[in-house]
Amino acid sequence: MKLIDLLAEEVRASAAYNSNIQMAPSVILWTDKQRQWESALPLLQAAMPELVVLGDYAPEQKRGPAIWIKCVIEGVLPEVQLPQDRTPILYLPGVERRDLRAIADCPDMLKPLAELQYRGCWWIYNNTGRDWTVNAFLISANGGAGLDVAKDDKSQQAMLRVLTEILESEREDLANRRLEAPDFNKLVSSDPVRDLLSWMNDSKVCRERWDAPRWQALVGICETEYHFSPERDGELTAAELLCQRQGVWESVWQRYAESCHHYPNLPDLLMKVQPDLAADGASYPVINADDEQRLEQDLSQLLSLDSAQVRQQLLRLEQRHAERRTWIWSQLGQAPLAGVMEFVSQIAERTQQVFSGIDAEEMAELYRQEYWQVDDLALKALAYPLSNGQQALVQQLLALIYTPWLDEVTRNFQNLVKAKGYPGVGQVSEATAAYAPGGEVVFFVDGLRYDIAQRLEQMLVSRANIKLSSNWAALPSVTATAKAAVTPVHDKLTGRVSDRDFEPSLLDEDKDFSAYYLKKFLKEKGWVYLEEGETGDPSANAWVQSGDIDKEGHVKGLKLAARIDTLLEEVVERVDELLAVGWRKIRIVTDHGWVLTPGTMSKVDLTKHLTDTRWGRCAVIKDAVDTGYLQLGWYWNKDVSIAMAPGISSFKAGQHYDHGGLSLQECLTPIIEISSNQQVQTGPSATAALSDLRWLGLTCKVQAETGADGVVAVLRTHAADADSEICKRKPLKGGKCSLMVDDDFEGMTAVLVLLDESGNVLAKKPTLVGDE
Structure with a gap:
């Protein structure tokens, strides 16, 4: 009671x-x-x-x-x-x-x-x-609660101060123990450590927001348990005690460490605390700040050294600063250089030696087993959140340790191709070979480099059975040539000497291959081209394309590194949509990879009058004249000679991101096969297609064509995520229903989804809530 x-x-x-x-x-x-x-x-x-x-x-x-x-x-x-x-x-x-x-x-x-x-x-x-x-x-046991209350003045004052909280308490919670001032204070300050940290984070706001009993309760608790007075000693004394972490303050520190993001102003207060000589930087932000400044100075001094010396010094600095990544200052973004050192130091270690092989295939195997990680680490280092000056410093360091390694590895690969040929010549494209005659989607992702595919595999592994393999890109490794080679209609294409911009022609007509003909030929083969938002019939074959990594690279250059995970999440979301409607197999393919250099690629000269087409990493050579550079035949017509830029150089100046050349990063492309691990549904599946969607205020009017009963409509923020629904599900009656949305969601991007009785997505369409 x-x-x-x-x-x-x-x-x-x-x-x-x-x-x-x-x-x-x-x-x-x-x-x-x-x-x-x-x-x-x-x-x-x-x-x-x-x-x-x-x-x-x-x-x-x-x-x-x-x-x-x-x-x-x-x-x-x-x-x-x-x-x-x-x-x-x-x-x-x-x-x-x-x-x-x-x-x-x-x-x-x-x-x-x-x-x-x-x-x-x-x-x-x-x-x-x-x-x-x-x-x-x-x-009183007669007419009262019969509790044991201390008689000292502090306990009696605290009792009256928190009378409301006492009366709201269960008698059983207060019985069988002696009630003293700390017990009463904790009834108001139910989480005294939280209140203490909140007050330290912003004392002025807390005093204005808290009523007198809560403030007095905290004062009482601090005086009895934490051995200081907020009123007399102030927050700086509390900060000193928190940094020292002695006695009961260790538990306060642990609480702060667990929830440090909830107290954004507290580090500024703690920065005012001056440590003694034996202080631990884990709890003194001023020590971390000094170490971070010293690290930046040490890294800047490396720029005058050669690559081998830089690598050695980076490994030494990593040993000195690695511990700081375990401090909460790293979680709070106050140790960015210590954070990026995790990746930079690994690059320094892994690039101490270059690799090669007896042929291009052996070199590719070494890359698949181990060396793809160097490229992945470089992207992570470039993506790390740093100030502009720190980003420039990291880019300069990578230019000293990563760029020369990348250039030498690429030259080794080019020499093997020159001596023993390109592995992709004359081979069946694994990207489109032996696909299932029904129930398979070929999912094209432009510019899905092999190391990026490793990340994508980890993002998908919990959703389905995953198999990662590789393929050799068609040369040159540009979209026009290589994408056409991985489509199911590649047998409808050819190359003519007169073709321009590496775009193949139709086999039976003197016309350029285009998106129109891709859709046309797919339809002739019984395949479906799924537009954005469409999920199709899982019993057929379909072509899907999404996740334009290549476009982002050309537009954003080095900033692509920070966009990789977001772009991959879009691919994962599309895979989820396809799996949700019952597709049993999805094969993710790509056209080419790319090279991304921390400094601009070195420019090499190629006489303009020798070329018909010249891009950054490749060029069509007139009459197959000898340019002095490695030349290979065009994938679609061997009589067309393509010159490849040496190493990771470019025929154009100012490039950070490019492809079309001859490197493992551009030419060794991934294939990810996804097999659904969901139980196969028996019986005919429902079908539905959206025919109209209109907003009247915050009411969404839906009209659809359905092939079965039990189809419902709902609005979600993510099409395949039932937890993201923003309205109640409504059954379609006569193909129509109305969905009402709270005004909290007005203006939000959403997806209208049609579901069958099992919750499978039958159709979807993006919309803007309340759009007129």
């Missing part, structure tokens, strides 16, 4: 009477000379709606002067109605019983109430004539 319920029960019990010899009392008089109960009046009146209070006129609070109170008790004021089945209770703050008993000396303001003592009864302490104090009620 809560103490407030026990109190109400005891106060009301004082009106008990013997109906054989007594009349029912007209009021219960509750005197409180010391005003101890006054702070809990809102709670008291909520628990006892029959309670009225002597005081200034405030009828909405059931409070008023003596004459008004008599009228309320008699029930003659229609605006104030007390419960009919309860004896009215009159609370008299600042009044004691004898003030009413001595009528001749009774204050004028009380005289109208004096006669109530003859028609009413008193709530008094065990018939002693004394007021029920808060302490008496809590400790």
Whole structure:
């Protein structure tokens, strides 16, 4: 039982009477000379709606002067109605019983109430004539709670300060222990460590927002448990104690470490604390800041060294600063250089030696097993959140350790191709070979480099059975040539000497291959081209394309590194949509990879009059003349000679991102085969197609064509995620329904989804909530 319920029960019990010899009392008089109960009046009146209070006129609070109170008790004021089945209770703050008993000396303001003592009864302490104090009620086993309350001044003051919280507590939670000041304070400050950290984070805001009991409770707890006074010592003293982490402050530190993002201003306060010589930087941000500044200076000094020396010094600096990544300052973004060193140092270690092989295939195997990680680490280093100056510094360091390694590895690969041929020549394209005759999607992702595919594989592994393999890109490794080679309609294409921009022609007509003909030839082969938002029939074959990594690279250059994960999430979302509607197999293919260099690629000259087409990493050579560079035949027509830029250089100046050349990063392309691990559904599946979607205010009018009953419509923020629904599901009746959305979602991007009875996505369409 809560103490407030026990109190109400005891106060009301004082009106008990013997109906054989007594009349029912007209009021219960509750005197409180010391005003101890006054702070809990809102709670008291909520628990006892029959309670009225002597005081200034405030009828909405059931409070008023003596004459008004008599009228309320008699029930003659229609605006104030007390419960009919309860004896009215009159609370008299600042009044004691004898003030009413001595009528001749009774204050004028009380005289109208004096006669109530003859028609009413008193709530008094065990018939002693004394007021029920808060302490008496809590400790008394007769008419009270029977608790053990300490008698010292701090405990008694804390008890009165948190009276409301005490009364709202369960008696069982306070029983069987001695209640002292810290116990009472914790009733208001239910999480004192949180309150302490919040106050340290922004003391001014907390003092303005907290009421007096909560503030006083925290002060009391700090004085008794944390051995300092917020009022006398201030937040800087608290910061010093927090950094020292001695005794009970260790638990405060651990709490801060677990939830440091909730206190964004606290590091600024802790920065004011000056550590002693034995201080640990894990809890002193000023030490971390000094180390971070020193690391930046040390890294800057490396720029004058050669690559081997830079690698050696980076490994030494990593040993010195690696521990700082375990400090909370790293979580808070205050150790960015220590953070990026994790990737830069690994690059330094892994690029100490270049690799090669007896042929291009052996070199590719070494790359698949290990060396793809160097490229992945370089992207992570370039993507790390740093200031502009720090980003420039990291790029310069990568130019000293990664770029020369990448160039030498690429030259080794080019030499093997020159000596023993390109592995992709004359081979069947693994990207489009042996696909299932039904129930398979070929999912094209432009520019999905092999190391990026490793990330994508990890993002997909929990959703399905995954197999990662590789393929050789068609040369040159540009979209026009290589994408056509991985389509299911590649057998409809050829290359003519007159073709330009590496775009093949139609086999039977002298026309360029285009998106129109891709869709046309797919349809002729019984394949479906799925547009964005379409999920198709899982019993057929389909072509899907999404995740334009290549476009982002050409537009954003080095900033592509920070966009990789976002672009891959879009691919994962599309895969989820396809798996959700029942596709059993999805084969992710790509056209080419790319090279991304921290500094601009070195430019090599190629005489313009020798070329028909010249791009950054490749060029079509007129009449197959010898340019002095490695030249290979075009994938679609061997009579067309393609010159390849040496190493990771470019025929154009100012390039960071490019492809079309001859490197493992551009030519060794991934294939990801995804096999659904969901149970195959039996029986015919429902079909549906959206025909119309209109917004009337925040109501979405849906019209669709369905091939079965039980189809429902819903709006989601992510098409395949049931947890992202922003409205109630509605069944389609006659192909129509209306979906209503709360105004909180107005203007949000959403997806209208049609579902079958099993929750499978049948169709979807993006929309803007409330769009007119």
